[in-house]
Amino acid sequence: MIEENKKSTPYKPVSEMGEFKLIHHLTKNIKLKNKSTIKGVGDDAAVFVHDKKSVSLITCDFLIEGVHFNPRYVPMKHLGYKAAVVNFSDIYAMNGKPLQMVAGVAISSRYTVEAMEELYAGMILACERYGVDFVGGDTTSSPQGMQLSVTVVGEAVKDKVCYRSGAKPNDLICVSGDLGAAYAGLLVLQREEQTFLANPNHQPELEPYDYVIERQLKPESGRKTIELLSQNGIVPTSMIDVSDGLASELLHLSEQSKTGFRVFEGKIPIDPQTCSVAEEFKMAPLTLALNGGEDYELLFTVDIEQHEVLKSIPGISIIGHMISDTDGRYLITDADQAIELKAQGWTAF
Amino acid sequence: MIEENKKSTPYKPVSEMGEFKLIHHLTKNIKLKNKSTIKGVGDDAAVFVHDKKSVSLITCDFLIEGVHFNPRYVPMKHLGYKAAVVNFSDIYAMNGKPLQMVAGVAISSRYTVEAMEELYAGMILACERYGVDFVGGDTTSSPQGMQLSVTVVGEAVKDKVCYRSGAKPNDLICVSGDLGAAYAGLLVLQREEQTFLANPNHQPELEPYDYVIERQLKPESGRKTIELLSQNGIVPTSMIDVSDGLASELLHLSEQSKTGFRVFEGKIPIDPQTCSVAEEFKMAPLTLALNGGEDYELLFTVDIEQHEVLKSIPGISIIGHMISDTDGRYLITDADQAIELKAQGWTAF
Numbered sequence: 048m049i050e051e052n053k054k055s056t057p058y059k060p061v062s063e064m065g066e067f068k069l070i071h072h073l074t075k076n077i078k079l080k081n082k083s084t085i086k087g088v089g090d091d092a093a094v095f096v097h098d099k100k101s102v103s104l105i106t107c108d109f110l111i112e113g114v115h116f117n118p119r120y121v122p123m124k125h126l127g128y129k130a131a132v133v134n135f136s137d138i139y140a141m142n143g144k145p146l147q148m149v150a151g152v153a154i155s156s157r158y159t160v161e162a163m164e165e166l167y168a169g170m171i172l173a174c175e176r177y178g179v180d181f182v183g184g185d186t187t188s189s190p191q192g193m194q195l196s197v198t199v200v201g202e203a204v205k206d207k208v209c210y211r212s213g214a215k216p217n218d219l220i221c222v223s224g225d226l227g228a229a230y231a232g233l234l235v236l237q238r239e240e241q242t243f244l245a246n247p248n249h250q251p252e253l254e255p256y257d258y259v260i261e262r263q264l265k266p267e268s269g270r271k272t273i274e275l276l277s278q279n280g281i282v283p284t285s286m287i288d289v290s291d292g293l294a295s296e297l298l299h300l301s302e303q304s305k306t307g308f309r310v311f312e313g314k315i316p317i318d319p320q321t322c323s324v325a326e327e328f329k330m331a332p333l334t335l336a337l338n339g340g341e342d343y344e345l346l347f348t349v350d351i352e353q354h355e356v357l358k359s360i361p362g363i364s365i366i367g368h369m370i371s372d373t374d375g376r377y378l379i380t381d382a383d384q385a386i387e388l389k390a391q392g393w394t395a396f
Numbered sequence: 397m398i399e400e401n402k403k404s405t406p407y408k409p410v411s412e413m414g415e416f417k418l419i420h421h422l423t424k425n426i427k428l429k430n431k432s433t434i435k436g437v438g439d440d441a442a443v444f445v446h447d448k449k450s451v452s453l454i455t456c457d458f459l460i461e462g463v464h465f466n467p468r469y470v471p472m473k474h475l476g477y478k479a480a481v482v483n484f485s486d487i488y489a490m491n492g493k494p495l496q497m498v499a500g501v502a503i504s505s506r507y508t509v510e511a512m513e514e515l516y517a518g519m520i521l522a523c524e525r526y527g528v529d530f531v532g533g534d535t536t537s538s539p540q541g542m543q544l545s546v547t548v549v550g551e552a553v554k555d556k557v558c559y560r561s562g563a564k565p566n567d568l569i570c571v572s573g574d575l576g577a578a579y580a581g582l583l584v585l586q587r588e589e590q591t592f593l594a595n596p597n598h599q600p601e602l603e604p605y606d607y608v609i610e611r612q613l614k615p616e617s618g619r620k621t622i623e624l625l626s627q628n629g630i631v632p633t634s635m636i637d638v639s640d641g642l643a644s645e646l647l648h649l650s651e652q653s654k655t656g657f658r659v660f661e662g663k664i665p666i667d668p669q670t671c672s673v674a675e676e677f678k679m680a681p682l683t684l685a686l687n688g689g690e691d692y693e694l695l696f697t698v699d700i701e702q703h704e705v706l707k708s709i710p711g712i713s714i715i716g717h718m719i720s721d722t723d724g725r726y727l728i729t730d731a732d733q734a735i736e737l738k739a740q741g742w743t744a745f
Contacts, residue, residue, distance in 0.1 A: 085451055089652070090560050091489035091637060092455035092550070099448055102434055105531065106441035107547055109500040113539040140440040151458040151545045182454065189543070190462040196500045196534075196545030198456055201441070211439050288440060303438070 059160040069160065070186050073167045077174075077181050081146050083202075084180040093182035095147050101202035106137035112192035120236045123162050125264040126195070127169025133290065134199040135177050136268035136343045140288040141210070143203030144273075147182045148174060151196040153189035170197075177270060209286035209347065214304035218284050218348035219357065220367045223272040225316040226293055227332060230339025231324035232256065232263025258320045262342070269345040275360050283347035292338040294388050296346045298376065304348075307374040310367030312381050337378075337388075408509040418509065419535050422516045426530050430495050432551075433529040442531035444496050450551035455486035461541035469585045472511050474613040475544070476518025482639065483548040484526050485617035485692045489637040490559075492552030493622075496531045497523060500545040502538035519546075526619060558635035558696065563653035567633050567697035568706065569716040572621040574665040575642055576681060579688025580673035581605065581612025607669045611691070618694040624709050632696035643686040643737050645695045647725065653697075656723040659716030661730050686727075686737075 064072065074088045086094040097103050110116060110130050118126075131148060138145040150170060154163065163186075174181045179199065235256045242249050253260060269288060276283065285304055287296045293315065301308050317332045325332040348369055349357055357365065367379075377385040413421065423437040435443040446452050459465060459479050467475075480497060487494040499519060503512065512535075523530045528548065584605045591598050602609060618637060625632065634653055636645045642664065650657050666681045674681040697718055698706055706714065716728075726734040 086557075086559065091486040091635075092453040092492070094451050094453055094490070094552075094557060096451045096554075097446070102443050102445045103452065103549075104441040104443055105496065105498055105547070105549060107498045107500050107532070107534055107545070109502050109534045109536050109543075109545060111502050111536060111538050111543070114502075114537050137440040141443070143441070147454065149454055149456045149547060151456050153458050153460050153463075153543060183456070185456055185458045185545075187458050187460060188463050189460050191540050194458075194460070194502060194538070194543045194545075196456070196458060196543075196547075198454070198498060198545075198547040200452075200454060200549065203443075205445075208435075208443060210435065286440075 060156060064160055069163065072160070073163055073186070074181075077171060079180045079182070080178065081180045083146055084182060087180060087182040088184070093147065093149065095182070095200070097146070097202040100205060102205050102208060104138050104141050104143045104201045104203055105198065106134055107196060107198040108134050108137070110195040110197075112194065117240070118193070120240050121264060123165035124169035124172070127166040128173045128265055130195050130197045131170045131173035131179070132177070132266055132268045133343060134197045135173070135179065135270070136288040136290070138199055138201035139269035139273050140286050140345060141203055142207050142273060142283065142286060143201040145177060145179045145199045145201040147180050148197060148199045149182055150184040152184065152186050153194040155189050155191050155193070158193060177268070207282050209283045210303070211285055211287050211300050212303040214285035214300055214306050214348040214369050216306055216369050216371050217351050218369045219351055219354060219365050220297070220308060220310060220346070220348055220369060221357065221363050221365050222289070222293070222316065222344055222346050223269060223363055224342070224344040225318045225321065226289065226342050226344060227321045227325070227335030227339045228259045228262035228318050229266060229341035229343070230335045231321045232259035232261070233341070234324060234328050235260060236263060256320070256324065258318060259324055266341065266343045268343050272345050272363065275362070279356050279360055281349055281353055281356060283349055286345060286347035289342045289344045289346050290340060292336075292340045293346065294337040297388060300346065300348065301369065301376055304369070305372050306369040307372050307376050308367055308369050309377050309379055311379045314364060314366040316364040409505060413509055418512065421509070422512055422535070423530075426520060428529045428531070429527065430529045432495055433531060436529060436531040437533070442496065442498065444531070444549070446495070446551040449554060451554050451557060453487050453490050453492045453550045453552055454547065455483055456545065456547040457483050457486070459544040459546075461543065466589070467542070469589050470613060472514035473518035473521070476515040477522045477614055479544050479546045480519045480522035480528070481526070481615055481617045482692060483546045484522070484528065484619070485637040485639070487548055487550035488618035488622050489635050489694060490552055491556050491622060491632065491635060492550040494526060494528045494548045494550040496529050497546060497548045498531060499533040501533065501535050502543040504538050504540050504542070507542060526617070556631050558632045559652070560634055560636050560649050561652040563634035563649055563655050563697040563718050565655055565718050565720050566700050567718045568700055568703060568714050569646070569657060569659055569695070569697055569718060570706065570712050570714050571638070571642070571665065571693055571695050572618060572712055573691070573693040574667045574670065575638065575691050575693060576670045576674070576684030576688045577608045577611035577667050578615060578690035578692075579684045580670045581608035581610070582690070583673060583677050584609060585612060605669065605673065607667060608673055615690065615692045617692050621694050621712065624711070628705050628709055630698055630702055630705060632698055635694060635696035638691045638693045638695050639689060641687040641689045642695065646737060649695065649697065650718065650725055653718070654721050655718040656721050656725050657716055657718050658726050658728055660728045663713060663715040665713040
């Protein structure tokens with residue numbers, strides 16, 4: 048390609064660069080920081096070693112354009128950040144610490160090198176913030192859209208791993224932060240897209256929605272919660288991250304632990320901005336919290352003997368308690384009605 | 397859906413089942429066998445612990461419909477098998493042993509539950525044959541086609557990990573098995589597809605191509621080679637798996653090791669069936685070996701002092717030797733011509 052042509056194209060299609068050069072270009076600034084990482088990008092596999100007293104954890108998540116994200120309103124950098132953080136969240140949900148990450152990226156020819164740079168910048172930023180080493184991956188072409196696959200390994204102290212199956216009757220049910228905000232952010236972004244399509248000159252006024260949009264585009268994971276629990280000597284009896292909505296996660300914990308539960312509407316933490324968005328869209332805030340998804344807060348159970356300690360930890364809400372399996376799975380409303388919760392969480396199909 | 401309707405559909409669309417049920421359905425028969433696997437499918441992350449004297453290895457690969465496979469001539473079970481084995485191959489290429497695997501599968505609504513069962517059956521079979529535990533993953537929908545992402549972790553003895561960068565001048569260059577067969581198989585399958593499209597009544601006569609088609613559809617990885625080398629006390633100075641063609645892999649090893657090389661046309665192992673397919677397609681067999689890709693043999697270098705031991709190991713060909721970086725990277729033809737090898741391996745874009 049001659050220089051003239053190059054000047055007239057502001058963005059570089061990935062096809063101009065080739066696979067090996069693109070990978071090198073995107074990964075050349077990655078710095079390894081964890082003592083446990085021995086070799087990162089650039090060989091057949093990455094090499095790491097975990098602490099002798101620990102167990103290793105592994106989790107993976109797929110993000111598919113048109114299913115999990117819409118590039119029209121998700122900036123690439125945010126997408127990269129989120130793809131990393133949702134996996135860290137799964138490691139925290141085991142009471143572990145994420146340490147190494149590999150990412151597979153498949154892109155159609157419509158994506159530019161600049162878009163890839165932004166995507167990688169987001170993944171690298173998330174890794175830096177959470178102390179994770181980005182150690183490898185696969186970059187390839189796709190006939191349509193973008194597919195992102197991220198796998199994270201981490202470690203946990205052997206006798207402190209929190210499974211979904213460890214809850215017992217009388218355990219307190221707790222959740223970090225607040226719920227429903229990420230889905231509220233999605234509602235706002237989807238509305239903006241429709242408005243923009245109808246009138247491209249429309250200037251969005253998004254400030255009143257800053258919190259919920261941030262929760263949708265740039266979720267943070269449960270590190271702070273895990274650290275606070277550890278500092279207070281609390282090991283949850285069971286734990287899961289809230290990716291598909293509170294209802295779905297409560298059912299996962301209780302089914303795997305073979306318990307029932309009672310949670311109280313009035314105890315479920317919902318941010319005022321989430322409530323006002325719900326009102327705008329004529330939805331109940333509780334619906335967003337129960338079925339919204341993508342909050343990436345931690346839902347966990349704690350032995351009732353630790354009630355006093357638990358109450359002193361900021362940012363954690365006690366929303367109910369586990370009961371015997373045969374006593375059912377109920378949400379108690381503010382009007383004191385008991386509503387049975389059944390599977391209706393987000394499903395990809 | 398009423399019973400009548402159900403009977404009239406022989407295949408079940410994945411949408412009838414929902415995400416959680418489908419995952420449970422596909423993974424319920426997975427048995428964990430490695431002592432190092434503590435918890436498999438069913439929680440936020442899988443849990444494992446590697447041997448105290450070892451390092452852990454991690455690798456991932458993306459397989460995209462329309463780029464890496466064509467479902468018209470790749471049976472789903474073979475696809476699953478191959479998706480697993482190509483990752484095991486990367487772990488063997490580090491002189492390690494694959495132990496745990498996670499897989500992400502994204503599929504459009506055109507795929508049936510039966511197709512998913514076949515895909516999983518292939519992945520599970522590969523895991524059983526290679527002693528790997530299938531410990532988790534993500535199953536989701538895709539607007540178009542299928543995308544498969546497989547990540548494998550393994551372990552290696554700390555001071556026996558083989559990087560791409562360890563070769564030095566005078567080291568012997570070795571390759572396992574034979575090269576070019578997988579690409580020969582692809583040529584035959586692509587021709588059959590065209591013939592079938594032109595005449596759907598055409599009955600293919602594939603027996604003369606059994607070996608090369610098997611190499612394309614159901615590649616095996618380097619476990620046997622790794623075991624033979626270990627039994628003979630050989631630790632390669634550098635190693636890589638042949639996924640993109642011999643030329644590309646030789647350049648990777650020599651660039652990362654900062655060496656030159658001389659390899660000899662007459663020493664490159666090519667199966668007679670590969671040669672006859674090459675002839676049919678009016679191509680040089682050497683081209684298939686150099687640039688064909690997907691052979692998943694191991695290319696490695698060994699200190700010249702181990703020449704005698706090496707010669708006694710079946711299935712390994714010594715094809716040349718490393719030289720000083722400044723002496724260049726050459727293929728010496730049977731006519732004694734020196735051809736400089738430059739990057740031209742398979743590129744995904």
